[in-house]
Amino acid sequence: MTSALLYVLAGALLCGGGLAGCLLVRHLLRRLLAFNLLGSGVFLLLVGLPAHRHGSDPVTHALVLTGIVVAVAATALALVLIRRYFHLTGRVSLPTGRQEDR
Amino acid sequence: MSSLLMAGLLFTPLAWAVLCLLLAFRAARLASVIGMLLQMALSLALWAWVAEQGGFFYHLGGWAPPLGIGLRVDGLAVTFVLLTALVGAACGLHAGLYLDPSRPWQRYFWPLFWMLWAGLNAVWLAGDLFNLYVGLELITLAAVGLVVLGGAAPALEAALRYLFAALIGSLAYLLGVALLYAEFGSLSLVGVGEGAGSASPAASFALLIMLFGLAVKAALFPGHTWLPPAHGIARAPVSALLSGLVVKAAFYVAARVWLELGPALEAAVVGVLLGVAGSAAVCWGSWQALRQPQLKLVVAWSSVAQIGYLFLLFPLSHGVPEAVSLQAQQGVTLQVISHALAKSAMFLAAGNLILSVRSKRVEALAGVSRYLPLSLFSFGLAGVSLMGMPPSGGFAAKWLLLQASLASGQWWWAAVLLVGGLLAAAYVFRIYRASFQEVEESDPFYHPPRSLEIIPLVLALLALGLGLVAEPVLSVLGLPFGGEVLSP
Numbered sequence: 001m002t003s004a005l006l007y008v009l010a011g012a013l014l015c016g017g018g019l020a021g022c023l024l025v026r027h028l029l030r031r032l033l034a035f036n037l038l039g040s041g042v043f044l045l046l047v048g049l050p051a052h053r054h055g056s057d058p059v060t061h062a063l064v065l066t067g068i069v070v071a072v073a074a075t076a077l078a079l080v081l082i083r084r085y086f087h088l089t090g091r092v093s094l095p096t097g098r099q100e101d102r
Numbered sequence: 103m104s105s106l107l108m109a110g111l112l113f114t115p116l117a118w119a120v121l122c123l124l125l126a127f128r129a130a131r132l133a134s135v136i137g138m139l140l141q142m143a144l145s146l147a148l149w150a151w152v153a154e155q156g157g158f159f160y161h162l163g164g165w166a167p168p169l170g171i172g173l174r175v176d177g178l179a180v181t182f183v184l185l186t187a188l189v190g191a192a193c194g195l196h197a198g199l200y201l202d203p204s205r206p207w208q209r210y211f212w213p214l215f216w217m218l219w220a221g222l223n224a225v226w227l228a229g230d231l232f233n234l235y236v237g238l239e240l241i242t243l244a245a246v247g248l249v250v251l252g253g254a255a256p257a258l259e260a261a262l263r264y265l266f267a268a269l270i271g272s273l274a275y276l277l278g279v280a281l282l283y284a285e286f287g288s289l290s291l292v293g294v295g296e297g298a299g300s301a302s303p304a305a306s307f308a309l310l311i312m313l314f315g316l317a318v319k320a321a322l323f324p325g326h327t328w329l330p331p332a333h334g335i336a337r338a339p340v341s342a343l344l345s346g347l348v349v350k351a352a353f354y355v356a357a358r359v360w361l362e363l364g365p366a367l368e369a370a371v372v373g374v375l376l377g378v379a380g381s382a383a384v385c386w387g388s389w390q391a392l393r394q395p396q397l398k399l400v401v402a403w404s405s406v407a408q409i410g411y412l413f414l415l416f417p418l419s420h421g422v423p424e425a426v427s428l429q430a431q432q433g434v435t436l437q438v439i440s441h442a443l444a445k446s447a448m449f450l451a452a453g454n455l456i457l458s459v460r461s462k463r464v465e466a467l468a469g470v471s472r473y474l475p476l477s478l479f480s481f482g483l484a485g486v487s488l489m490g491m492p493p494s495g496g497f498a499a500k501w502l503l504l505q506a507s508l509a510s511g512q513w514w515w516a517a518v519l520l521v522g523g524l525l526a527a528a529y530v531f532r533i534y535r536a537s538f539q540e541v542e543e544s545d546p547f548y549h550p551p552r553s554l555e556i557i558p559l560v561l562a563l564l565a566l567g568l569g570l571v572a573e574p575v576l577s578v579l580g581l582p583f584g585g586e587v588l589s590p
Contacts, residue, residue: 015277022270028262035269042277049284059168060283063232067276070239074269077243081250081262088255094262 007048014041026093028082032075039071107148108160108173111183112227114141115220122212127203130212134198137216138191145180145187152180153578159229167230168289174229177578178435182226182354185439189346189446189561190219196450196557197339200457211251211340217244218343225351230289231279234355235272238319242268245348248340249332260331267318267328271352274315281308295362306367312359313372319352322376322413323383326406330390333402338453341398345405346446350438353412357434364420373416380413381518388525392532396462397452400529401445404488407522408441414503414515422510429509432576433502439575440495440568444487447561451481454554458547464533469541471534476555478537483562485530490523495568 014037021034043064050057086092118137122130152158157176165171194215201208221240228234246268250261283289285304286297298305318325329349333341364373387407394400411434418430454477459466470478487494500519507515568575 022266031266035266035273038273042273042280045277046280046283049280050287053284054287059289062169063289066232066236070236073243074239074265077246078262078265078269081246081258081265084253085255085258085262088253088258094259 002052004048004052007044008052011041011044011048014038014044017041026096028085028093032078032082035078036071036075039067043067043071104148104151104155104158104175105160107144107151108175110144111141111148111223112162112220114144115216115223119213119216119220122209122216125209125212127201127209127212130209131198131203134194134212134215138187138194141219142187142191145184148175149180149184149578152177160227171233172229172290173227174291175227179226181435181439181575181578182350183223185442186219186222186226186347188564189442190215190222190343192557192561193339193343193346193446193450196342196453196554197337199551199554200339200453201337205252207251207253211248214244214247214251215343218248218348222347222351225354229291231282231291231294231359232289234358235276235279238275238351238355239272241348241351242272242319245344248343249336251337251340256331257335260328260335263328264332267325271315271317271319271325274318275312275355276315278308278310278312278315281305281311291358291362295366298363298366302367305363306369309359309363309367309369310372313356313376316352316356316359317376317379317413320349320356320412321406321409322379323386323406323410324379326383326387326409329406330399330402333405333449334396334399338398338449338456341402341453342446342449345402345449346442349405349409350412350442353409353438357412357415357431360416361419361431364416370420373420376413377417377515380410380416381515383407383410383413384518384522385410385525388522388529391529392525395464397456397464397467397533398449398462400464400533401448401452404448404526404529405441405445407526408437408445408488411437411441411500411503411519411522414507414518417512418503418506418510418515422506426506426509429502430506432579433499433506435579436495436499436502436568436572436576440487440499440565443561443565443568444484444494444496447480447558447565448484448488450558450561451477451484454550454558455481457550457554460548464536467533467537468539470537470547472540473545473547474549476552476559477550478534480555480558480562482530482534483566484558485526485533487562487565487568489526489530490519493569494566495572496565498569498572 018034018038018041025031046064047060050060160173162171221237224237228237246261246265250257281304282294286294288294321329333344384407387403391400391403415430415434419427456462458474487496490496490500504516
């Protein structure tokens with residue numbers, strides 16, 4: 001069991017948990033956290049899996065750095081939207097089942 | 103020469119995004135008009151260059167991949183760059199007149215608009231999987247910002263739905279990229295395609311999960327539920343950009359990945375599944391468009407349907423003779439171009455109509471045919487292309503797809519094309535029926551400035567005329583691609 005394999009397993013676990021959270025959790029902030037978990041899981045896999053297969057690789061590190069920047073930007077945007085939505089409506093989750101008639 | 107063009111093409115949108123952030127609405131509008139002209143000239147010059155000299159690879163800043171960014175400039179990419187310049191400039195000009203400068207938040211339209219443009223160019227030209235991801239994310243963040251412009255609660259709700267759907271899509275795609283990189287040790291589309299000589303379970307799973315993510319981002323049925331609220335509630339020029347260009351970016355990535363990996367991995371089932379989902383999108387989207395009480399939702403649901411046609415590429419390009427696959431690719435490319443032109447025209451015209459009748463509802467259009475014929479005319483011309491009647495680009499696209507589906511023996515896709523065309527006719531004529539209702543004698547409508555009405559008309563005429571020039575447009579797609587590297 002190499003450390004890379006450990007990262008892969010942890011990444012897979014985070015991905016699974018994050019995905020379940022994205023689909024099941026209705027509270028907007030928690031859903032955003034679940035997205036971040038999923039993102040972190042993907043980043044771990046992105047570094048760990050190639051390292052496990054072919055040894056350490058600087059390219060994946062560069063990719064994950066870029067990925068983190070993108071994830072931070074997306075999180076910031078989502079936070080602003082959620083905060084504004086809460087101020088305007090007082091709701092912390094999106095209403096269900098009425099998408100069709102809007 | 104070509105490296106100057108490339109630098110200009112990529113640098114202008116980013117520079118203008120920063121510049122416009124610092125300026126007030128009117129100053130930013132002036133700057134943007136200059137930027138749009140520049141971008142248009144650069145795109146045309148690059149298109150002419152590629153048409154003459156053939157495609158090339160371009161290493162940004164002279165840094166070679168994998169750590170540098172390698173761009174692939176081929177016939178398809180420059181065609182879409184030019185399409186983006188055309189539709190983007192039209193929507194930008196329309197927005198400059200349509201948005202109300204007295205609202206303080208409207209000035210954020212311009213930086214977001216240029217960010218979107220930068221992302222679109224990045225996606226069309228990207229030569230590797232990771233830069234496609236970055237480009238897609240840039241597009242998503244800018245597009246969500248544009249939807250929420252104005253900041254009322256329903257817009258926020260639509261934007262949040264859009265953002266969450268898009269984020270799931272991007273992360274699924276990135277997971278696929280991670281698996282592919284672990285499998286083949288390469289990120290470039292060409293390298294991955296070469297590596298995938300034989301079917302491997304990891305690569306097949308990667309392909310599946312990438313296509314899933316991209317299908318959600320492209321609003322393929324049943325992952326389409328975020329699209330109608332977001333495109334329906336955004337301001338008209340924004341909806342035009344989103345429906346015309348943004349959803350196409352995700353589809354473009356899916357198609358590029360599929361054409362590299364699909365045949366090698368023997369993923370016929372995935373192709374058929376995507377085709378079935380596309381067919382369901384055509385039927386369900388058109389049916390919903392027929393039932394919507396609001397004008398812009400009719401147009402938004404029509405986008406769901408029209409995107410469905412694009413996904414017929416997947417079954418029609420797998421396990422068929424080379425010539426049939428090429429026909430399907432050409433048909434889908436034409437569908438992308440004609441839908442981009444026609445749908446942006448339709449959204450801009452719908453925006454003008456809503457401005458005139460001061461209501462979003464379809465019934466409110468009664469009497470429009472008498473007092474505002476021009477906007478209604480543009481709407482109808484765009485509708486002709488969506489229905490797929492000759493000589494429009496939509497007709498040429500469907501004709502090629504029809505031929506491909508018959509030649510490959512998969513005649514059932516042809517039935518989808520037929521049903522979709524009939525339903526499209528039904529929802530366009532529904533708008534016409536409402537607008538030909540007679541009202542009292544006096545003219546109750548606001549008349550938008552003529553320039554607002556001309557822009558959708560030009561786009562609709564381009565969509566209509568595309569069928570006549572389909573041959574030269576498609577010939578650029580098949581240009582030789584030498585694979586030589588040009589760097590500054």
